[in-house]
Amino acid sequence: MSRTPVIAGNWKMYKTTAEAREFAAAVKNELQNVSGVEMVVCAPFTTLSVLQEALAGSKIAVGAQNIHFAEEGAYTGEVAPRMLTDLGVRYVIIGHSERRAYFNETNETVNKKVQAALKHDLVPIVCVGEDLSEREAGQTFSIVETQTRAALAGIEAGQAAGLTIAYEPIWAIGTGKSSTAADANEVIAHIRKTVAELYDGETASRIRIQYGGSVKPENIGEYLAQPDIDGALVGGASLAPDSYVGLIRGAV
Numbered sequence: 001m002s003r004t005p006v007i008a009g010n011w012k013m014y015k016t017t018a019e020a021r022e023f024a025a026a027v028k029n030e031l032q033n034v035s036g037v038e039m040v041v042c043a044p045f046t047t048l049s050v051l052q053e054a055l056a057g058s059k060i061a062v063g064a065q066n067i068h069f070a071e072e073g074a075y076t077g078e079v080a081p082r083m084l085t086d087l088g089v090r091y092v093i094i095g096h097s098e099r100r101a102y103f104n105e106t107n108e109t110v111n112k113k114v115q116a117a118l119k120h121d122l123v124p125i126v127c128v129g130e131d132l133s134e135r136e137a138g139q140t141f142s143i144v145e146t147q148t149r150a151a152l153a154g155i156e157a158g159q160a161a162g163l164t165i166a167y168e169p170i171w172a173i174g175t176g177k178s179s180t181a182a183d184a185n186e187v188i189a190h191i192r193k194t195v196a197e198l199y200d201g202e203t204a205s206r207i208r209i210q211y212g213g214s215v216k217p218e219n220i221g222e223y224l225a226q227p228d229i230d231g232a233l234v235g236g237a238s239l240a241p242d243s244y245v246g247l248i249r250g251a252v
């Protein structure tokens, strides 16, 4: 089955509303005629409504970088899924390694967030990946398999098929060290096999699995040429308009 690649920028904690508007104005017309790739920008909560407005009428979808799993409640500082859908947001990154490392996110909270996102028709981009010591210990496959199984616990096949997984080796994020395309493909094929074991071949052939970790316009083509890699989650190189446009052009 052919899967449409998804290229998602992860702005992390960068850009004010004015900077977000400037970005949108710079990329909107440039990317108006692009087809065959889904384009997403995952921005800080404070810029989501500005981006929704500035990108209206374009093919670029807006995503958030986190959600809380509760419907609403006394959770100071948190944002509920329906607050995102209220703005027209379509995607949400869940379980990014920075959130697992600095904000105590666990496989269990990641699963709750995936369930909450799906309940509200948000498309989760679920991040999995090993750190350097785990890689050196030969644990990459078992780490991504455990994270994938935990994230998808209790999710039905039809919903699993519609979500996106991002394989992001932690040692490659923001470091300039990227996994080779062949290595990334091998791990992603293992994640797909895990999905097939959890569900069936049909679900595994539909789910989209991105690579993330120091992807740039110059190397994105190598990743997308691999049979199991269905796009990229990109941090640093998604911030400048020219670079974001370069990523998209390199993907089609």
Ligand code: PEP
Binding pocket: 010, 012, 168, 172, 173, 174, 175, 176, 212, 213, 214, 215, 233, 234, 235, 236, 237
């Ligand atoms: C990320 O933030 O998910 C990421 C992959 O960052 P970078 O592209 O900067 O390595």
